[in-house]
Amino acid sequence: MKLPQTGGCQCGAVRYAITAPPRTVYCCHCTVCQTQSGAAFGRGW
Ligand SMILES: [Zn+2]
Known part of the structure; x- marks a missing residue:
């Protein structure tokens, strides 16, 4: 697994x-x- 992994909600308001x-x-x-x-x-993680 390559870090950091980025993600977020589908509307794009939240990123992490x-x-x-x-x-x-x-x-x-x-x-x-x-x-x-x-x-x-x-x-899921
Ligand atoms: Zn489920």
């Missing part, structure tokens, strides 16, 4: 940067994550 490796990586299959990612599951 991750400067340390994540402790946990998980996949979420809820309908919110499916809708947001357009895939069968969402990936």
